[in-house]
Amino acid sequence: MSITYLEAIREAQAYLLKNDPRVYIYGQDVGAFGGAFKATKNLATEFPGRVIDAPISEDAMIGSAVGAAIEGLRPIIEVQFADFSTVGFNQMVNQAATLFWRTEVPCPITLRLPSGGTSGGGPFHSQCLESIYAHFPGLIVCTPATVEDAYSMLIESVTLDDPVVFCEHKYLYFHLKAKSLPQEALPIGKARIAREGRDMTIVTYSAMVHECLEAAKEMAQDGIQIEVVDLRTVKPIDTDTIIASVARTGRLLCVAEEWPWGGVNAEVISRVVAEGFNLLDAPPQRINAKDTPIPYHPRLWSVHRPTAQSIIAASRHLLRI
């Protein structure tokens, strides 16, 4: 048996619907149709009345989730593409994110954002928005890179008493497979060492974990051992794991698919410099997508985001080799 990243998301939702009567799913085309990506396939039939088609109203979708959370339910909102969540941005960052702090009433809602680029996706079906959500206090932002994490972190997200932005990567939906679903998992908020190495640290998350692992594999052929840290959660950031890794390697490269200005990479480097400056043997480096809207044509897109090749080039620069 093998299970894809997308199937893991479906299975996590089936598990949640089955085990927690407070859970329901609300989003465009999630009902009988099973969702634009089929992440809710058959769930409407299995769980009548709990997988509900929404109008094209991201503001009202998220706003209503807050109301339902106040009433004790645990809504999962599927936004068809992360890019469209900007239409409901206000409800997430001002309504959901402030509710607990203002009123002491928790706001357990999970916003599922199919994120990131796929070939041909173009400017409005490819965005990575984790940093703009992470900027707002009161939100947890998850960016799973593996099938196992997609499953376990989605279940944990819905279980948490806080609003979670769950950035699931569309590039991994079908590509990534695991043998089975996990029995146990690291908690949200903890990073994972995806590959051990002594020469430099790459901090990354989501689909970029796989580009980085590929780069590390290639570099290993030249005897260079790269440690890859998979953040898993970008808010909160597991600073301890990052600093510990940099303490071992002395060099830091941050890799993210999102745009460069003020993002996760900038945050990680800022923390390492502020808290672990003495651990560094070289200035920390970062690679992001180019600072333009995301291009449609596969040939343009292939160099727009970081790839194993650009990661190798940056690693060589960092190692002065």
Added chain:
Amino acid sequence: MNQELNRETIEQAYRYMLTARKLDERLAQLYRAGDIFGGVFLGKGQEALSVSVGMALRKGDIYAPLIRDGAGRLAFGETVLDALRNCLGSPLGPMRARDGNVHRGRPREGCMAMISHLGASISVVNGALMAKRMKGESGFMGAACIGEGATSTGAFHEALNQAAIEKLPLLLVVANNQYAYSTPTTMQFACKKLTDKAVGYGVTAHEVDGTDLESCWNTLQSAARKAREGEGPQLIVAELLRLCGHGEHDDAHYVTDDMKQSNVGKDCMELARTLMTSQHGFSDQELQEWETSTQKDINHSISIVKQEGGPDPYTHSWNPLATRELNEQANGIAK
């Protein structure tokens, strides 16, 4: 069943209106005395509508009041102490000094705590109503209050459409007080009347003279009955005038004399008083006594709240998350 506006209910309604008006007057004084942090926003002229909404609701219903709903809040169960604590920044208030003035509520008790973004609370009420339905409750209703300015937001459109699709028992109450801050209605919408919008959403509309307590009462009672009986969202548009500035910082010089002298410019409190004495047998003396005792009660509450002081920034918990261990502060930044 519509509840009648009889001697008993009108006394209740009038007392809430009176308390709201007197509280507003005292808040304005406190503002001018420099006792209030931030702004003060009053509901003068909107008490009849507001109280009619608050009294159409029952325990277990959902209420999302807005800036000018002091009377409705009291009718739904808010205490004068809660209101004052929020306005004066007491740590014992419902928002524990983290939010102020009209931004207050007790969501657990069905009273939503408005954020500033206009139109944003309607879908929150929708969601609470959807949740109640999913939980198998029945007979409940929700009310969201907005001004005519908020009808121009995308959130209004999305939420009213959502409520219509889901056939939710929602009262969407629009107080058309003729100005959104300084903006006249001609620059806010181009339909003849706001009730015209209802057709496009497939919801029932009600138009009412917002200065007249009896009309407001009857309209809200009948809209509430329809909503509770499963007839879907009810759009209520009340015509009235804001008899104060947008906030106490605003002298409202843009409100024209014609407007003030028109029908909408009448003071609902004065009209209610006349109704009380001419139709329901209350004496002027009685009403005067209520006024005096209300004033006294409010002053007493103010003295209590003033002694409570403000929050302590050093012992304050700065955690925005319910999951304590996931707060960034707990995780190595901004210690």
